[in-house]
Amino acid sequence: VDTFTNEFRKGYTTVNGFSMPVGYRDFAETIENFEVKDDDIWVCSFPKTGTTWTQEMIWNIANNLNFEEARVPLSERFPFLEFTALFDYSSLKAAHPEKEFSQSVVNSVGFVKDKPSPRFIKCHLPFCLLPRQIRTGERKPKIIYVARNPKDTCISYYHHCQLLEGYRGNFDDFCRLFLGNKLNYTPYWDHILDFWKQKAHLNLLFLKYEYMKADLPAVIKKSAAFLDKTLSEDQVKTLAEHLNFANMKVNPAVNYEQAIIRSKKSFSIEGSFIRSGQIGQWKERMSDSMIQEFNRLMEEKFSDYDLIF
Template sequence: MTTKAKIELFSIQNKTTLDTSLRNYKGYVMPCEFKNYLDDIEQFEVREDDVWLTGFPKTGTTWLQEMVWLIENNLDYEGAKMDLNYRFPYLEFTPIIQYRLRSVPDEVCGSIPNSVRELANMEERRFIKTHLPWELLPLQIQNGSVKPKIIHIIRNPKDVCVSYHHHGKLFPGYRNTLEQDVNAFLSDTMPYTPFWSNILSYWTKQSHTNLLVMTYEQMKKNLPASIRKVANFLGKDLNTEQVAGLQRHLCFENMQRNKAVNFQPMIEAFKNMKLYKECPGSFMRKGIVGSHKDELSQDIIKIMNTWIAQNTLNTNLKFDEFFVNVTQRR
């Protein structure tokens, strides 16, 4: 059977229907709770000095957030000890966490603040993370009436898919198997999908002078060059010593141990509330390019390769150039 026939058969046999807790908004899958925030996000007042970091979940947004915040804040490592969620808030955090914790009783979770309104009311300079596609961003960004700096990150979707599955296991009550999540990822039935529509919504806008696109793989291959590229985009000039210091801070081992960015306090809180039946793992697991090969079967990899080829066929996103030829496996 040809690879093309296999992906067609796979799609028929494993097509995942949209969960009742999810809905389609402008062509993208989001939790039902998102409807309560859609208007506020569309009408969100953007500021010229905002810095926005965008990317599909598990593409390296946390890593890049830490880099961007430190570059823009003059390498304030003391200030970076504050939790990243406070320094660089997640725009649609509230509907996503409501969705993720839907199996947990309200009295256990307590009230969850409105992340969109909190950001709207923030007086200090804002650093904003979102996984939303271009079509769901504030209208002022979409129509170009306000042009904040936007940095978008993309990553090999095979690594993204596996990492997204393990990310789901961090939340109490998550029962999906890896195969189920691969099915949902390819069937566009998990939050923020379709994957290709999401990343291409930014990729096709690289003519915008306020948008920079980065790849996880290139950051892994040459972190100092990536630091300089981001710094240059932000109008900052770092010397060799400063770049080396930031590189040390951002290395995977240090990020994995850093409680300001590794979400370990959240995991420990869930453990203390006895919400896990088994150890969920960690937010930062491996940080290795190509680690999907350790968990996906060769048949699934072939199917995903065909899916990738089909979705990049009529684009200038050269998959081999950006993802395949950059190897950092240990």
């Protein structure tokens, strides 16, 4: 384990080659020994790849489009396993003494553990840091992994870090942090590949953000089949409508508006979590040399596998 710093967050730790927040160490053992249940439903991803979109889709399919219940914040319905490891809770509490934080923030692993079954679990952990019972195949929960074009993911991560983590550097420098594996959960290539290689051994559905953009109804049907659910054409249409960008952007159960309000106060910056939802923004945003560097790494990492972005 070693630590390093970058401009906007201090104290990362490298675990099995992945950059993790230092707070992860406090949870590493509990997560390793986490008791997984076969009827758990996990959404695993690298940050900014469409996790929230996928979670809302999966939760609604599994809960028979219960839009009434879906008004409960996603972070409570579909909690983020290692969330508490990502920040310093005592500083957060000190900055917002008036706020009562949910257990999903105060002790996210404990919160997930105690949820009634079937539990819905989000995590950004790389495959090698998932609970042992999943890695060894002792438990076979349903896992949905979502991946996204690395260049678009990097742009989205840049905006996320500006908005929620106080990043103040420029975009080029951020790309260097991404390529240099100095951001939480990097290297992204290995994050994707490790899940991709496990496809045959896990109960895994591999999705891509780009498929969801191209044909959401088809992805809804595929996901429903994976969850052993049957949806009528009307239900598919209704769910696709619920999940469209404009609706998600204004849906307070999924748009993290409370966190954004707190962030705006801390970092004096405007923005929204559900930001622009586009494919190919890298064409306008990235310099030619940065595009070449991304392409080189994608070629090097993905060319032996059937992985195209």
